Amino acid sequence: MSNITSAGVAQFFSPMGQELWAKARAEEYDAASFMLAFRNAYPLELLRVVANQLDISTGVRRKFPSLAPRGVVLDRSLFEQASCEAVARFRATYMQGDTLCDITGGAGIDTFFLASSFSTTHYVEIDPVRHALFCENSRRWGASSSSLETFCADSLSYLKDSRQTYDWIFVDPARRSGDGTRHAEMSAWRPDIVAQQQLLCSSARKVGVKIAPAYDITRLRKEISTMESLRVISVGGEVKEIFAQMSAQGDSIRCTLHAVCLTKEGTPFFEISREGHGDRMLPSSSEATYLYDPDAALIKAGLVHETGALFSMSCVAPHGVLLLKNSYEEDFPGRVLRIQHIFSWSKKRTQTYLRTHGVVGATIIRRDFPLSVQEIRRRFHLFGESANTFLYFTTRGCGERIVIHAEREL
Structure with missing residues (x-):
């Protein structure tokens, strides 16, 4: 977690904090000059939250275009891991049902867009500051309080204790440790998807896992034995994520592989798939137009x-x-x-x-x-x-x- 604290978040959403945030934007401060200009005028916890928002404000407008005008308050690590709006919107077209649990709540971008495809949505986040940020953000975004419930809890303990079977569970594992180190090994991600396959698949009819775009697909198919399908999703020609769909009946050997190309607005303009292994070979050519x-x-x-x-x-x-x-x-x-x-x-x-x-x-x-x-x-x-x-x-x-x-x- 960053140096944002619960006290800083509360101060940011107070009238004083909102007035300071408006002033910082109006006078076009960057994070460093803002901290220097106001270092003795406001509480340090508040200054850190405002500086953090200035640091990511341009990226927020680009990554979450429809939410940015309503207000998106995140720390940098949350911002970096959060799905872009285009992918989150697209995911909601095939993840549908009655009940959903996002067990790695985080920024909640996925939770918010997926909630429109489910009657009941549960957001689970262990960090109290991130939980508080999502509660405030989702209110600003217009989330329905009657269908969206939030829980500040450990995700795996929550699943074990709830004894509920969801239609879908969504997982976006944390790929960085507390000191900011990025881990390439899936076993170092939290939660450990490979080790927790049985718990996840027994807690939902289907489980969706967001995987880093650089992860090797051949390796992924070997590690997750319960995989039904894999979607490689690009936006504007850049791969944004690999999405693994798991279930108790899944078989990674026969899983269907999809490539999905989205526009920057999140509209799919091309999709193709193949079931199982085996590459198709085209004839070679030496000349063409x-x-x-x-x-x-x-x-x-x-x-x-x-x-x-x-x-x-x-x-x-x-x-x-x-x-x-x-x-x-x-x-x-x-x-x-x-x-x-x-x-x-x-x-x-x-x-x-x-x-x-x-x-x-x-x-x-x-x-x-x-x-x-x-x-x-x-x-x-x-x-x-x-x-x-x-x-x-x-x-x-x-x-x-x-x-x-x-x-x-x-």
Whole structure:
């Protein structure tokens, strides 16, 4: 937890605190200058809460656009772990039922949006300051007090003591320890999902677990044996989370894998799935008119070739992610570029091509290529970026290293 205290939260929501918060925003203070300007005029606990809100205010407006005008008070660690509004809204379209328990309440963004899909919603949070923040935030957001109940309690003890069977349990494990250290191992997260599978699945018909986007999916399927499905969710081309759905009848070997691409507003514009294991292979090709670079969700989920088959495409390499086609597919989920030239990689050949074609700036992308982007820029003096010119450094299935020069169609 940050240095925000219960006393500071209470002072922040008092008339004095709200007046100070309005003044800080109106005069456009940043956190450091605010603390310096008011350090002797107000209680330190209050100053810390206001400074914290100034620190995250820009991110709050971007991450929670509909809630920000109503007021979102969080500490930084809560803000960083909270789901973005787009994903939270989308999740509420498939997590539905009569009863829900969010056993890792935290910021409560998920709780708030999921509550609209359930008759009764329980929010459980062990930290009293975070619990108090959610109670105040949810009131400002307009949550229904008749259908939403909050509990300041240890989540696992709460489940054991309540003896209630929910339609859904939602879990967003804490991936940082008390000193702020981020843990990559799932066994170090709290609660420990792997160790608590039996308790979770016996307490609900379905359990939804939010997983960090960088987590390895193959490893995840081995660790969680009760998994029914996995959703890799991207917003605006960036993977935001992996969502694991568990149940007592789940089988990770046969679980369905989904890739979901959302707009920044949370509207799904592409979704594809595959049941069980087994990769689909596309035919390789050496030439085409258009290069297709798939959305990050498709790459993370390993569903690039399934997507390519849907659009009748070929691939640059059998196990690669770059796709090719002679015609333009407007609805393709990812970047679509017109190919200018494909040539075999060598330092001399690349230097000659760039000089001859006047390429002095480009977006550099490497896929299965030994040189880093920084090294490529250094070797060829490509220090300028370009939103329209792209150079892909990659490797064909035969092992031939190539460069693809492509342009965005204006």
